[in-house]
Amino acid sequence: MATNITWHGNITHEERKVLAKQSGLTIWLTGLSGSGKSSIACLLEEHLLKRGYNSYRLDGDNIRFGLNSDLGFSDDDRNENIRRISYVSKLFNDSCTFIIVSFISPFKKERENARKIHEADNLPFIEAYVDAPLEVVEARDPKGLYKKARQGIIKEFTGISSPYEAPEDPEIHLKNYDSPIEKSVEQIVKYLEENNYIK
Numbered sequence: 001m002a003t004n005i006t007w008h009g010n011i012t013h014e015e016r017k018v019l020a021k022q023s024g025l026t027i028w029l030t031g032l033s034g035s036g037k038s039s040i041a042c043l044l045e046e047h048l049l050k051r052g053y054n055s056y057r058l059d060g061d062n063i064r065f066g067l068n069s070d071l072g073f074s075d076d077d078r079n080e081n082i083r084r085i086s087y088v089s090k091l092f093n094d095s096c097t098f099i100i101v102s103f104i105s106p107f108k109k110e111r112e113n114a115r116k117i118h119e120a121d122n123l124p125f126i127e128a129y130v131d132a133p134l135e136v137v138e139a140r141d142p143k144g145l146y147k148k149a150r151q152g153i154i155k156e157f158t159g160i161s162s163p164y165e166a167p168e169d170p171e172i173h174l175k176n177y178d179s180p181i182e183k184s185v186e187q188i189v190k191y192l193e194e195n196n197y198i199k
């Protein structure tokens with residue numbers, strides 16, 4: 001509990017943006033395992049870096065090796081995973097970095113909480129739904145996880161034995177199943193340009 005502790009501030013966020021020559025933002029990719037989150041995040045990160053924007057990726061698989069290595073895949077653990085990462089992405093965003101978050105983040109309530117955590121401090125939060133139907137991701141199955149989930153070897157697997165709540169009104173809806181990854185990246189870039197996040 002947050003008792004007997006004091007928040008220490010330094011320069012204002014407005015001053016930081018001027019010094020950093022860019023503002024921060026969070027692009028929150030959500031979707032089933034195999035929908036294309038990591039591939040899109042990697043290409044997008046590269047694209048933005050090459051255009052001169054300080055950008056960084058937080059990926060579910062990667063974060064679970066370290067910071068969140070104590071968490072599994074029960075509903076409670078997934079919620080804690082997303083809660084922690086919401087605060088981490090807010091910190092990066094506040095530091096004037098473009099942060100690309102790619103977690104399954106299956107539950108609406110936790111994604112909404114992530115949004116609130118950002119928007120409470122006027123930090124832009126852009127939800128991008130990486131949409132690919134279960135039959136498509138199951139056919140892709142690059143890590144063989146769906147096969148194991150169907151065999152009951154992996155329990156509580158998203159889309160099979162654990163729910164995925166698709167966003168109803170995301171800022172960006174990527175239909176990442178009948179066109180190449182590059183198209184999805186272009187769609188995000190277009191959104192960022194049209195909303196004056198990038199020039």
Ligand SMILES: Nc1ncnc2c1ncn2[C@@H]1O[C@H](COP(=O)(O)OS(=O)(=O)O)[C@@H](OP(=O)(O)O)[C@H]1O
Nearest residue numbers: 033034060061073078081103104105155156157158
């Ligand atoms: N039970 C179960 N359900 C879903 N996914 C599983 C599971 N077990 C392991 N994996 C692997 O973990 C990756 C998802 O981790 P996340 O942190 O993004 O999940 S979550 O947001 O907490 O739901 C996910 O990576 P992606 O395929 O990149 O989504 C899987 O490789």
Ligand SMILES: Nc1ncnc2c1ncn2[C@@H]1O[C@H](COP(=O)(O)OP(=O)(O)O)[C@@H](O)[C@H]1O
Nearest residue numbers: 033034035036037038039140142176179180181
């Ligand atoms: N638009 C697409 N068309 C065809 N294959 C794709 C597309 N997007 C992703 N893939 C493939 O699907 C697999 C899963 O992609 P990945 O980015 O690892 O998804 P996630 O991070 O959501 O699990 C990879 O083999 C990737 O090359």
